[in-house]
Amino acid sequence: MIGNGMAGVACLENILKLPNDLDITVFGDETYPNYNRIMLSSVLAGEREADNLTINGIDWYQKNRIGLRLGVRITAIDRKKRIIRGDDGSVTEYDKLIIATGSSPVIPAIEGIGKSNVFTFRTLDDTRGMIAAAREGARAVVIGGGILGLEAARGLQLRGCEVTVVQLKDSLMNRQLDATASGHLRDKIEQLGIQVLAGRTAAAIQGDNTATALTFTNGEVIPADIIIIAAGIQPNAWLGRDAGLACNRGIIVNGHMQTSDPRIYALGECTEFNGETWGLIAPLHEQGRVLAAVITGHPTEPFQSSAAAAKLKITGLDVFSAGEYLESEGTGVVKYEDAPLGIYKKLLIRNNRLVGVVLVGDDSDSSRYMNWFRNNTDLLVRRKNLLFPEPVSDRGEVVAEIADAETVCGCLGVTKAQIIQAIHEKGVNSLVRLKETTRASTGCGSCTGTCQSLLKAVAPDFEADGNRVLCQCVPYSDDHLRGMIRTQRLRSVQEVLDIYGDGQGCEVCKPALSYLVDVVWAGDHNEDPSARFINDRVHANIQKDGTFSVIPRIRGGVTSPVQLRKIAEVAEKYNVRMVKITGSQRIDLLGVQKQDLPKIWEDLGMPSGQAYTKGVRMVKTCVGTQFCRFGVKDAIAAGIELEKRFENLYTPHKTKMAVAGCPRNCSEATVKDIGLVGQEGSWQVVVGGAAGKSVRKADLLVTVVSTEEALEAAALFFQYYRENANYLERSYDFVQRLGMEKIRKDTVYAQPPVRKGLLQRLQKAKMLAKDAWLDRYDKSHRGQFVQIEPAGRLQ
Amino acid sequence: MSWVRITGTASFPLRQGRKVVIQEHELAVFNLGNGKYAAVDNACPHRGGPLCDGIVTGDTVVCPLHGWKTDLETGHVVKPDICVRTLRYEVQVEDGMLSIKLPAAASLY
Numbered sequence: 013m014i015g016n017g018m019a020g021v022a023c024l025e026n027i028l029k030l031p032n033d034l035d036i037t038v039f040g041d042e043t044y045p046n047y048n049r050i051m052l053s054s055v056l057a058g059e060r061e062a063d064n065l066t067i068n069g070i071d072w073y074q075k076n077r078i079g080l081r082l083g084v085r086i087t088a089i090d091r092k093k094r095i096i097r098g099d100d101g102s103v104t105e106y107d108k109l110i111i112a113t114g115s116s117p118v119i120p121a122i123e124g125i126g127k128s129n130v131f132t133f134r135t136l137d138d139t140r141g142m143i144a145a146a147r148e149g150a151r152a153v154v155i156g157g158g159i160l161g162l163e164a165a166r167g168l169q170l171r172g173c174e175v176t177v178v179q180l181k182d183s184l185m186n187r188q189l190d191a192t193a194s195g196h197l198r199d200k201i202e203q204l205g206i207q208v209l210a211g212r213t214a215a216a217i218q219g220d221n222t223a224t225a226l227t228f229t230n231g232e233v234i235p236a237d238i239i240i241i242a243a244g245i246q247p248n249a250w251l252g253r254d255a256g257l258a259c260n261r262g263i264i265v266n267g268h269m270q271t272s273d274p275r276i277y278a279l280g281e282c283t284e285f286n287g288e289t290w291g292l293i294a295p296l297h298e299q300g301r302v303l304a305a306v307i308t309g310h311p312t313e314p315f316q317s318s319a320a321a322a323k324l325k326i327t328g329l330d331v332f333s334a335g336e337y338l339e340s341e342g343t344g345v346v347k348y349e350d351a352p353l354g355i356y357k358k359l360l361i362r363n364n365r366l367v368g369v370v371l372v373g374d375d376s377d378s379s380r381y382m383n384w385f386r387n388n389t390d391l392l393v394r395r396k397n398l399l400f401p402e403p404v405s406d407r408g409e410v411v412a413e414i415a416d417a418e419t420v421c422g423c424l425g426v427t428k429a430q431i432i433q434a435i436h437e438k439g440v441n442s443l444v445r446l447k448e449t450t451r452a453s454t455g456c457g458s459c460t461g462t463c464q465s466l467l468k469a470v471a472p473d474f475e476a477d478g479n480r481v482l483c484q485c486v487p488y489s490d491d492h493l494r495g496m497i498r499t500q501r502l503r504s505v506q507e508v509l510d511i512y513g514d515g516q517g518c519e520v521c522k523p524a525l526s527y528l529v530d531v532v533w534a535g536d537h538n539e540d541p542s543a544r545f546i547n548d549r550v551h552a553n554i555q556k557d558g559t560f561s562v563i564p565r566i567r568g569g570v571t572s573p574v575q576l577r578k579i580a581e582v583a584e585k586y587n588v589r590m591v592k593i594t595g596s597q598r599i600d601l602l603g604v605q606k607q608d609l610p611k612i613w614e615d616l617g618m619p620s621g622q623a624y625t626k627g628v629r630m631v632k633t634c635v636g637t638q639f640c641r642f643g644v645k646d647a648i649a650a651g652i653e654l655e656k657r658f659e660n661l662y663t664p665h666k667t668k669m670a671v672a673g674c675p676r677n678c679s680e681a682t683v684k685d686i687g688l689v690g691q692e693g694s695w696q697v698v699v700g701g702a703a704g705k706s707v708r709k710a711d712l713l714v715t716v717v718s719t720e721e722a723l724e725a726a727a728l729f730f731q732y733y734r735e736n737a738n739y740l741e742r743s744y745d746f747v748q749r750l751g752m753e754k755i756r757k758d759t760v761y762a763q764p765p766v767r768k769g770l771l772q773r774l775q776k777a778k779m780l781a782k783d784a785w786l787d788r789y790d791k792s793h794r795g796q797f798v799q800i801e802p803a804g805r806l807q
Numbered sequence: 808m809s810w811v812r813i814t815g816t817a818s819f820p821l822r823q824g825r826k827v828v829i830q831e832h833e834l835a836v837f838n839l840g841n842g843k844y845a846a847v848d849n850a851c852p853h854r855g856g857p858l859c860d861g862i863v864t865g866d867t868v869v870c871p872l873h874g875w876k877t878d879l880e881t882g883h884v885v886k887p888d889i890c891v892r893t894l895r896y897e898v899q900v901e902d903g904m905l906s907i908k909l910p911a912a913a914s915l916y
């Protein structure tokens with residue numbers, strides 16, 4: 013087999029399922045084992061690691077006795093001698109040959125295109141090059157307003173570039189969308205802050221070795237530090253053409269994937285069937301299945317091309333298209349449009365059969381429509397509610413409607429029956445395991461919802477993979493919401509509830525959304541007190557009788573006679589009912605009236621200890637080298653510094669910390685969310701400890717030499733937890749859910765730009781964070797503490 | 808029965824509650840949006856929690872102590888499913904001034 017891409021490997025996977033005596037060798041010109049090319053956009057966007065793209069590693073080839081030659085490009089096929097020649101000088105004989113060489117980017121005729129900072133977006137190496145070139149403030153120009161171009165644009169923007177998309181035609185994604193849909197897409201793209209220049213033709217790239225600007229045929233010039241070519245793909249058919257196989261744009265194949273030479277087969281993007289070429293994954297899997305049967309001598313139905321679905325993979329921006337997309341004679345149109353929200357849905361119907369679907373702004377029903385396509389469903393009885401099915405109260409019902417033979421995952425061709433079989437026979441009970449076992453939902457991901465519902469309905473011990481939805485008012489996961497808040501630029505809780513929720517929210521989701529908008533915008537959001545729990549409105553902890561408790565910040569648990577005297581005076585002046593030393597080395601004033609709070613803060617003159625909120629509580633310390641005979645590290649200095657760096661910030665759940673000056677661990681650092689444990693010559697940074705409802709010993713994050721390194725490691729974990737944990741998820745649940753290996757990889761062992769990004773976002777949030785008790789000077793906040801008395805008299 | 812003028816509506820921020828004290832009797836007054844206001848006794852039927860400090864969701868308020876939910880239109884507790892209620896008072900707004908209709912003043916003591 014020539015080619016080690018997704019189509020070829022899908023064919024191999026199918027061959028392995030069938031009895032055969034084939035001796036297989038695979039040639040790939042990239043130096044990686046096969047990987048999921050569809051997900052390169054997610055890598056560019058920073059949502060996925062490049063290492064996670066591998067579909068089958070080297071060991072898979074070894075285990076299945078498949079010869080693998082990587083980094084070898086096949087240069088010629090000699091059909092008479094039945095050999096192929098590689099650019100390494102190798103000559104390989106074949107009885108049967110599969111050409112799966114895929115496609116290449118179309119390189120438009122633009123002058124000066126070979127410069128160092130001009131990229132195509134096709135391979136892992138292209139993606140790595142783009143990531144290396146992208147930097148904060150760089151001006152990136154993407155030539156091509158199709159799916160790949162838009163995904164590249166968004167990815168570069170998320171890496172800090174100022175991005176312009178240049179489109180030859182007047183509209184974006186013009187091969188999948190009609191003008192209205194394209195208009196909504198353009199609005200959304202521009203809302204994200206990406207500039208769109210339509211109806212322009214690029215003429216020349218300026219600059220010596222490095223591009224500096226792009227010139228258009230109309231004379232316009234725009235500056236550019238990075239240029240991406242995403243102007244479409246063309247089949248890699250030249251090997252077949254040189255060998256004299258019948259070719260048009262692609263290598264021509266019949267329904268059994270045979271070329272004009274019966275010993276040579278072809279599949280994937282290099283082929284042409286009935287005048288069609290391909291650029292989407294789903295039909296390629298179908299071809300792989302057919303070819304596997306043919307080449308191993310098993311009976312099969314011939315390949316038939318069917319409507320392929322295209323989905324834009326930009327988080328928070330739903331765009332989906334399949335089949336026809338333009339109205340034509342004899343086609344019925346069913347449409348829905350909510351222009352202010354940018355939601356647009358269009359179905360094209362002929363003879364009561366679905367022939368096309370376009371969805372912008374909401375593609376949650378896409379799997380339903382794809383099933384109508386695949387099954388050629390007669391829609392006559394459904395004509396009244398094509399766009400809006402009657403709401404079902406039983407979620408299992410949706411699943412029950414799918415027939416066993418129906419394809420759930422169109423990318424990898426997995427049917428409902430196969431999924432149910434995996435659940436019953438292999439004990440699959442989570443999406444992660446379903447992906448491993450059946451590969452369902454590992455392609456474009458649009459069937460994830462259906463897979464989840466199936467698991468939920470069928471698996472007796474279903475595990476939600478942490479993708480729980482926040483609540484019924486806004487039925488999305490925390491991760492999903494973070495994406496939507498960021499990409500849709502939502503800066504207040506009410507906006508999220510109005511657009512994605514029921515408009516009201518509840519006591520569960522409102523505080524959670526308050527946290528999410530805060531952390532996504534690093535504090536630069538529109539604060540809405542009505543969405544906060546009372547504790548966060550008055551910065552004190554409500555008690556069983558409606559009074560409050562006040563705990564000032566005493567960093568590292570170190571106080572002074574002056575401070576103690578002041579606390580004593582305040583306690584007497586405001587008739588504080590109890591003064592108590594807390595377990596966190598702090599002092600609690602209990603039984604305070606709400607209206608006295610601002611005055612008490614003023615009299616104390618100390619910052620808030622955040623003891624009432626999901627935020628940074630304290631850093632407990634031992635005396636360390638400052639007094640202790642056994643101390644090996646200055647726990648007090650390190651603890652106070654740690655507290656200063658994180659104080660006033662909010663976290664998904666409360667965050668308690670401690671620093672111990674020696675492994676005796678007197679400050680109990682190993683049962684804190686973040687702990688620093690000093691030992692001779694180094695610090696251990698531990699995370700995920702707990703001594704509450706459950707007791708858990710913290711896991712070691714990293715061991716480092718200097719205090720500064722220890723503080724930095726703590727900061728990396730702290731910000732990572734802030735950005736990735738579900739609301740109300742304590743660090744000890746978080747580390748168990750993700751696993752320390754992943755956490756280390758994403759924090760202390762991450763690439764320098766990733767680490768820098770975490771620290772920069774922490775720094776930004778820290779700059780905007782302030783001592784909550786300074787709200788006493790904020791006039792608009794005073795209303796929180798008043799009690800109102802009637803203006804009029806009682807009669 | 809009599810109407811008592813309380814204060815300007817500006818003192819009642821959107822979707823929040825405020826404590827109103829009338830001769831030592833505590834009411835919780837809420838701005839529910841769209842010009843709608845509601846007043847109930849400032850004591851959750853569960854354990855007397857201050858309803859004025861609860862989170863408002865639609866036309867209900869969630870007590871800050873243990874999460875009991877009271878419908879401000881009727882005064883009935885809607886979560887948990889239990890048949891108790893908080894006293895409700897009629898509210899009107901005229902020229903930006905919010906008034907509450909109280910039973911005979913004496914009964915407040």
